[in-house]
Amino acid sequence: MHKEKITHLEDIARNLRVSIVKTLHKSQSGHTGGSLSAIDMITALYFHKMRHNPEDPRWKDRDRFVLSKGHAAPAQYVALAEAGYFPKEDLMMLRRLGSHLQGHPDSKGTPGVEVCTGSLGQGLSMANGIALGLRLDNSNSRTYVILGDGELQEGQVWEAAMAAAHYRLDNLCAMVDVNALQIDGEVAKVMNVSPIADKFRAFGWHAIEIDGHDMGAVLTALDKAEDIKGKPTVIVAATVKGKGVSIFEHKASYHGVAPNDDELNEALICLGCFED
Amino acid sequence: MSNMKATRDAYGEVLAELGAENGNIVVLDADLSGSTKTAVFGKRFPERFFNMGIAEANMIGTAAGLAAAGKIPFVSTFAIFAAGRAWEQIRQSVAYPKANVKIVPTHGGITVGEDGGSHQSVEDIAIMRAIPNMTVIVPADAAETRKAIRAVAAHKGPVYVRLGRNKVPAIFPDDCYFEIGKGCEVLHGTDMTFVTTGLMTGQAVKAAELLKKEGISARIVHIATVKPLDQEIILKAAGETGAIVTAEEHSIIGGLGGAVAELLAENLPTPLKRVGIRDRFGTSGKAEELLKYFGLTAEDLSEAAREVLARK
Numbered sequence: 001m002h003k004e005k006i007t008h009l010e011d012i013a014r015n016l017r018v019s020i021v022k023t024l025h026k027s028q029s030g031h032t033g034g035s036l037s038a039i040d041m042i043t044a045l046y047f048h049k050m051r052h053n054p055e056d057p058r059w060k061d062r063d064r065f066v067l068s069k070g071h072a073a074p075a076q077y078v079a080l081a082e083a084g085y086f087p088k089e090d091l092m093m094l095r096r097l098g099s100h101l102q103g104h105p106d107s108k109g110t111p112g113v114e115v116c117t118g119s120l121g122q123g124l125s126m127a128n129g130i131a132l133g134l135r136l137d138n139s140n141s142r143t144y145v146i147l148g149d150g151e152l153q154e155g156q157v158w159e160a161a162m163a164a165a166h167y168r169l170d171n172l173c174a175m176v177d178v179n180a181l182q183i184d185g186e187v188a189k190v191m192n193v194s195p196i197a198d199k200f201r202a203f204g205w206h207a208i209e210i211d212g213h214d215m216g217a218v219l220t221a222l223d224k225a226e227d228i229k230g231k232p233t234v235i236v237a238a239t240v241k242g243k244g245v246s247i248f249e250h251k252a253s254y255h256g257v258a259p260n261d262d263e264l265n266e267a268l269i270c271l272g273c274f275e276d
Numbered sequence: 277m278s279n280m281k282a283t284r285d286a287y288g289e290v291l292a293e294l295g296a297e298n299g300n301i302v303v304l305d306a307d308l309s310g311s312t313k314t315a316v317f318g319k320r321f322p323e324r325f326f327n328m329g330i331a332e333a334n335m336i337g338t339a340a341g342l343a344a345a346g347k348i349p350f351v352s353t354f355a356i357f358a359a360g361r362a363w364e365q366i367r368q369s370v371a372y373p374k375a376n377v378k379i380v381p382t383h384g385g386i387t388v389g390e391d392g393g394s395h396q397s398v399e400d401i402a403i404m405r406a407i408p409n410m411t412v413i414v415p416a417d418a419a420e421t422r423k424a425i426r427a428v429a430a431h432k433g434p435v436y437v438r439l440g441r442n443k444v445p446a447i448f449p450d451d452c453y454f455e456i457g458k459g460c461e462v463l464h465g466t467d468m469t470f471v472t473t474g475l476m477t478g479q480a481v482k483a484a485e486l487l488k489k490e491g492i493s494a495r496i497v498h499i500a501t502v503k504p505l506d507q508e509i510i511l512k513a514a515g516e517t518g519a520i521v522t523a524e525e526h527s528i529i530g531g532l533g534g535a536v537a538e539l540l541a542e543n544l545p546t547p548l549k550r551v552g553i554r555d556r557f558g559t560s561g562k563a564e565e566l567l568k569y570f571g572l573t574a575e576d577l578s579e580a581a582r583e584v585l586a587r588k
Contacts, residue, residue, distance in 0.1 A: 064344075064345075066341075106372075106373070107344070107373045108373060108374065114344050115340060115341065115344050115369070115373060115375075116368060116369065116372045116373040118368070119364060119368040121333075122333075122337045122365060122368055122369050123337075124337075125333070125334045125335075125336070125337025125338050125340070125341065125365075125369070126337050126338070126340050126341035126344065126369055127341060128334075128337075128338050128341055129337065129338040129339060129340060129341020129342040129343070129344065129345065129349075130341040130342070130344050130345045131341070132302075132326065132338065132341070132342055132345075133302075133341065133342045133344070133345025133346060133347045134345055136302070136323070136324065136345075136347065137345070137346075155333075156331075156333040156334055156337065156365070159329075159331035159333060159334035160334045160337065160338075162329070162331070162334075163328060163329070163331070163334055163338065166329075167326070
């Protein structure tokens with residue numbers, strides 16, 4: 001992997017982190033921690049791996065993306081805005097009445113959003129369906145889906161995991177954002193989901209374990225997933241909830257809380273923006 | 277009534293025909309394809325048929341994904357497992373995004389019979405009707421099922437079509453007209469009106485014959501599309517006949533009876549009696565026995581007609 005490419009993507013991810021905290025500060029509502037933990041993977045997908053066209057969101061040869069952990073919508077929204085799917089000013093309307101940027105992704109209003117997510121556990125099933133549909137059309141397009149680790153507590157995820165392997169969906173790549181925290185605390189204490197990679201392997205998947213904030217590792221894993229034939233691949237990515245902003249890191253309390261004025265300033269300092 | 281056929285059998289046939297006509301139609305089932313008759317499609321188009329195993333939640337989500345990829349998924353299992361088990365998946369993954377998914381369960385209502393209360397959905401119309409963007413259709417017979425399924429395939433958006441297990445008498449000719457959202461007058465009458473859906477329209481035909489012998493002229497308005505409700509034909513019947521009996525193989529709460537009660541109460545208060553299952557679960561027995569046990573026979577409808585006529 002070219003070092004310049006990685007550095008370039010890391011720069012984008014840093015800018016998107018700034019955008020996430022500004023967006024959430026403006027809306028004063030939304031999910032900070034899980035957006036920041038997923039943004040490196042989302043950056044790798046939108047600005048490197050996926051074939052897509054912001055000028056033509058419904059381009060038939062596009063790769064598809066499903067944010068199964070729909071509460072990280074701000075992370076997807078800032079990436080879509082940065083890519084050019086809609087004006088960046090729209091971000092300032094997040095969660096407002098009349099905005100196309102709903103609290104959780106809504107395919108009816110937001111260009112680039114494929115399905116409606118937000119009720120946890122349903123996105124992998126939908127991604128499977130998209131992958132099956134693409135295969136029926138002999139399409140080379142791939143389907144990517146990001147799940148949360150807490151989300152794996154939903155039984156439907158495992159119904160879908162079984163089905164993806166049964167139908168040998170090698171055009172599907174799932175990524176699990178393992179930030180180890182959920183609203184009520186540590187995932188391991190609320191309802192342990194470990195060992196995640198072994199569970200997926202037992203269901204018939206190829207599993208790759210990486211550091212979800214190591215951009216080079218994310219890119220390598222995404223390339224490797226494309227080479228695996230006859231079975232779906234899951235990238236189990238160890239992440240830090242709130243990554244990049246020390247005051248939010250490793251804190252379940254920032255799961256569904258937006259930054260206040262002081263926290264915004266501190267976050268911007270953390271992210272290298274020396275604004276007021 | 278010699279011409280008897282189950283709506284699920286008509287579904288299996290027309291689905292296979294549609295499969296030949298439209299390559300975008302795909303079918304999903306949850307290990308009940310022999311019973312729901314989607315196996316007919318599966319045999320002819322195995323590459324477009326997906327058995328999802330006994331996992332209804334994932335089946336609905338997968339169908340939503342197939343719709344997002346431009347396919348027209350028909351999803352079948354028993355009504356209780358579609359509407360009940362996968363209600364939230366239907367709400368979130370299908371109805372909220374207006375996904376072009378057709379949910380067509382069979383074995384609706386109590387005429388499932390021997391399997392008993394666990395398998396008899398008596399509340400599916402109500403819980404499907406409550407979901408925004410959802411269209412709810414309950415055909416009366418095989419001919420109407422064929423027309424309804426064709427209309428549903430051509431319609432863009434989520435639809436729930438409730439079919440039955442048992443053979444039912446033919447009400448409509450093979451070339452009957454069907455339009456989503458339109459009720460139809462099966463029998464003209466002037467004294468009272470039966471507003472019915474599904475197999476209860478057949479019971480109303482028998483009831484009207486019984487009433488005729490007593491000199492009572494009963495109208496029958498068949499409502500295949502419970503949502504969106506054909507308000508016009510019901511209000512016209514209420515205005516012209518002055519008494520309404522609704523009948524459905526479903527709870528009297530929230531289904532056709534509920535919808536008609538809401539409509540009349542707000543627009544044209546009219547003496548009304550809802551015939552249906554009176555807030556109870558089903559039970560094992562033969563279908564015919566159960567119709568009698570739960571008060572869904574032609575005799576029960578006639579009695580209900582006399583009751584509303586007395587309140588006119």
